[in-house]
Amino acid sequence: MLDALQRLGATALGVAERMGRGHLFLLHVLGGFPALLPRFGMVVKQMYSVGVLSLVIIAVSGLFVGMVLGLQGYNTLVDFGATESLGVMVALSLVRELGPVVAGLLFAGRAGSALTAEIGLMKATEQLSAMEMMAVDPLHRVVAPRFLAGILSMPLLAAIFSALGVVGGYFVAVGLLGVDDGAFWSQMQAKVDLHEDVFNGVIKSVVFGFVVTWIAVFEGYDTVPTSEGVSRATTNTVVHGSLAVLGLDFVLTALMFGK
Amino acid sequence: MSQTDKPTAEPLVRIRDLVYSRGERRIFDGIDIDIQRGKLTAIMGPSGTGKTTLLRLIGGQLRPDSGTVWVDGESVPQLNYRQLYELRKRMGMLFQNGALLTDLNVFDNVAFPLREHTRLNEALIRDLVLMKLQAVGLRGARDLMPSELSGGMARRVALARAIALDPMMIMYDEPFTGQDPISMGVLVTLLRTLTDALGLTSVMVSHDVQESLSIADYVYVISEGRVVEDGTPDTLRASTSPWVQQFLQGLSDGPVPFHFPAADYAEDLLGKTVESSR
Amino acid sequence: MMHSRTVQIWVGLFVIAGLAALLMLSMKVSNISTFTETEGYEVTAHFENIGGLKVRSPVTMAGVVVGRVANIGFDKESYEAVVTLNIQNEYDNIPADTSASIFTAGLLGEQYIGLEAGGAEEVLTAGSELELTQSAIVLEQIIGQFLVSQADKE
Ligand SMILES: Nc1ncnc2c1ncn2[C@@H]1O[C@H](COP(=O)(O)OP(=O)(O)OP(=O)(O)O)[C@@H](O)[C@H]1O
Ligand SMILES: [Mg+2]
Numbered sequence: 165m166l167d168a169l170q171r172l173g174a175t176a177l178g179v180a181e182r183m184g185r186g187h188l189f190l191l192h193v194l195g196g197f198p199a200l201l202p203r204f205g206m207v208v209k210q211m212y213s214v215g216v217l218s219l220v221i222i223a224v225s226g227l228f229v230g231m232v233l234g235l236q237g238y239n240t241l242v243d244f245g246a247t248e249s250l251g252v253m254v255a256l257s258l259v260r261e262l263g264p265v266v267a268g269l270l271f272a273g274r275a276g277s278a279l280t281a282e283i284g285l286m287k288a289t290e291q292l293s294a295m296e297m298m299a300v301d302p303l304h305r306v307v308a309p310r311f312l313a314g315i316l317s318m319p320l321l322a323a324i325f326s327a328l329g330v331v332g333g334y335f336v337a338v339g340l341l342g343v344d345d346g347a348f349w350s351q352m353q354a355k356v357d358l359h360e361d362v363f364n365g366v367i368k369s370v371v372f373g374f375v376v377t378w379i380a381v382f383e384g385y386d387t388v389p390t391s392e393g394v395s396r397a398t399t400n401t402v403v404h405g406s407l408a409v410l411g412l413d414f415v416l417t418a419l420m421f422g423k
Numbered sequence: 424m425s426q427t428d429k430p431t432a433e434p435l436v437r438i439r440d441l442v443y444s445r446g447e448r449r450i451f452d453g454i455d456i457d458i459q460r461g462k463l464t465a466i467m468g469p470s471g472t473g474k475t476t477l478l479r480l481i482g483g484q485l486r487p488d489s490g491t492v493w494v495d496g497e498s499v500p501q502l503n504y505r506q507l508y509e510l511r512k513r514m515g516m517l518f519q520n521g522a523l524l525t526d527l528n529v530f531d532n533v534a535f536p537l538r539e540h541t542r543l544n545e546a547l548i549r550d551l552v553l554m555k556l557q558a559v560g561l562r563g564a565r566d567l568m569p570s571e572l573s574g575g576m577a578r579r580v581a582l583a584r585a586i587a588l589d590p591m592m593i594m595y596d597e598p599f600t601g602q603d604p605i606s607m608g609v610l611v612t613l614l615r616t617l618t619d620a621l622g623l624t625s626v627m628v629s630h631d632v633q634e635s636l637s638i639a640d641y642v643y644v645i646s647e648g649r650v651v652e653d654g655t656p657d658t659l660r661a662s663t664s665p666w667v668q669q670f671l672q673g674l675s676d677g678p679v680p681f682h683f684p685a686a687d688y689a690e691d692l693l694g695k696t697v698e699s700s701r
Numbered sequence: 702m703m704h705s706r707t708v709q710i711w712v713g714l715f716v717i718a719g720l721a722a723l724l725m726l727s728m729k730v731s732n733i734s735t736f737t738e739t740e741g742y743e744v745t746a747h748f749e750n751i752g753g754l755k756v757r758s759p760v761t762m763a764g765v766v767v768g769r770v771a772n773i774g775f776d777k778e779s780y781e782a783v784v785t786l787n788i789q790n791e792y793d794n795i796p797a798d799t800s801a802s803i804f805t806a807g808l809l810g811e812q813y814i815g816l817e818a819g820g821a822e823e824v825l826t827a828g829s830e831l832e833l834t835q836s837a838i839v840l841e842q843i844i845g846q847f848l849v850s851q852a853d854k855e
Binding site (some may be wrong): 285293296298300302 | 482484490505508509511518520535540581584588643
Binding site (some may be wrong): 199205208211218255349358365367 | 725759
């Protein structure tokens with residue numbers, strides 16, 4: 165009994181200690197952001213591996229999620245004779261929830277894991293250590309550009325996901341199921357609000373991008389420098405990143421739409 | 424010698440009473456080391472005694488439990504972030520495994536410290552990099568990626584990178600491992616030339632007894648957390664300590680433990696030790 | 702390794718695609734014009750029951766959206782709901798005796814205010830009050846009444 169209590173305490177302390185280190189780490193990395201402006205090429209290079217290389221999976225998923233939403237929504241709405249609202253349903257689901265959330269999950273799996281593995285391996289092969297000895301701060305030189313690239317890429321990826329999802333829904337609804345073209349768009353425009361829905365969705369994606377990238381680079385930097393350590397850190401990024409996206413989505417939704 | 428020269432008695436690195444532990448294991452148990460300016464100092468000792476750890480303590484990557492590490496008049500453990508980074512700009516370090524940046528090719532690796540710390544134009548950087556690569560015999564390999572290099576080549580590139588900024592002090596962690604006799608000879612000459620011609624202070628960690636004794640000005644032998652012997656190569660060769668003689672001659676029998684501290688072998692095999700009797 | 706020019710072009714395309722997607726979401730999917738719609742004049746109306754009417758619900762006339770609900774309050778004296786309607790400036794000739802009703806779009810859809818033009822000469826201006834109002838039809842009430850009347854018959 166006491167043992168279990170002690171173990172619980174130790175775990176809690178460990179988690180608190182790690183959280184503390186994570187926040188100090190964040191402060192240190194953010195301190196490196198100003199120096200990135202004159203060397204934005206480094207960020208662009210990272211946006212390639214974080215953003216462009218995630219593009220295919222994001223685009224394909226967005227398209228298919230939109231198509232499935234179209235099909236499923238049609239089956240439900242047709243009973244109420246409200247198939248014109250299909251556009252609204254598809255667009256609202258995507259813009260408010262599925263766009264940021266699914267893009268965030270894919271981002272954690274595709275870009276986050278790659279970031280963790282890359283930084284973890286750089287640590288394991290002493291590259292970070294070597295940089296320190298060359299008087300180059302790896303948190304500024306290696307982590308900061310990747311972090312900024314993640315923050316910038318994620319909202320763009322989420323927007324692409326949602327936009328292609330709407331297009332996919334349109335294909336199914338108008339192309340396959342014969343919903344009226346004009347009604348599809350006009351109902352959607354009437355009911356989807358720029359501020360309430362689109363902006364809030366973008367805010368969500370910014371938050372998810374920030375948190376997932378933070379988790380990814382911290383896991384990489386905090387890796388135990390062995391192959392096993394890198395593999396565990398990579399898994400942690402995907403698991404913790406995904407849980408963070410889902411948990412934060414609930415909180416943000418409650419704050420934004422819960423009135 | 425001109426009067427403006429700093430007194431040669433003042434060493435560049437002065438370590439006193441250094442104690443450092445990793446967990447339960449005490450790696451240094453009060454060692455004193457002086458590294459003289461403009462000299463090549465070799466640090467020798469059995470594998471796993473903490474030679475790499477010592478270099479990291481000098482570079483400020485690790486903090487001692489107690490004792491002092493002075494580099495060029497500054498107490499390394501007490502430096503703040505900015506001061507430490509300023510100091511490191513004047514140090515070069517060759518890592519045991521090279522530690523090249525894997526996403527940059529050979530040329531960019533050597534150019535890395537120049538690009539980070541100077542505002543030189545590309546043409547000048549190119550000349551400097553090619554000079555350093557030429558010195559280690561790898562000018563032709565400038566476009567290769569680190570993954571395309573052999574271990575010995577990678578270490579030579581890392582050496583070129585360590586000397587790129589012409590630092591006041593370079594620490595070499597096992598520079599000769601994995602080199603064939605020819606490049607070994609070239610490296611030995613290079614280390615000596617760097618020290619003599621540029622007035623660099625060099626610290627070299629090595630197992631290679633003959634090479635070390637042939638080029639070093641001063642030698643420290645450490646084992647089990649202590650300095651067992653120090654002196655010029657000649658005094659070392661003449662040393663009567665059985666320990667030093669065993670180490671220099673590479674005999675397996677003698678006072679130097681070849682094994683990591685462990686329970687008695689026979690007892691271990693018979694399963695009598697505390698660990699396995701659980 | 703990839704040439705840095707290629708990398709830059711790809712990243713450029715990626716940013717353009719992302720911005721285009723954002724533009725599509727704001728122009729084509731939602732209605733960017735709702736943003737400028739705040740310019741209008743406000744009139745009030747009392748309702749006995751507003752049902753599920755919300756701020757920003759549409760105000761329509763002959764099915765055309767002419768404004769939005771700007772505010773919903775409660776009148777402590779009459780125990781009625783006070784709804785402020787924001788009517789776009791271009792609809793400046795709505796008769797003063799126009800009536801306002803709360804309708805439901807479809808059986809279970811959202812609620813909106815429908816205006817029906819009266820015959821008066823004067824027109825609505827900022828601060829006018831709509832006198833003729835009809836409350837929301839609350840489904841539970843109707844079902845309740847129906848059940849009571851069924852019970853009475855027996
Ligand atoms: N990260 C670490 N965690 C715990 N112990 C460590 C760590 N790194 C090194 N050690 C321990 O410190 C001791 C000294 O290590 P170090 O790398 O300095 O040895 P070395 O003298 O450089 O050996 P070699 O000649 O084989 O390179 C080793 O015995 C090792 O067990
Ligand atoms: Mg070592």
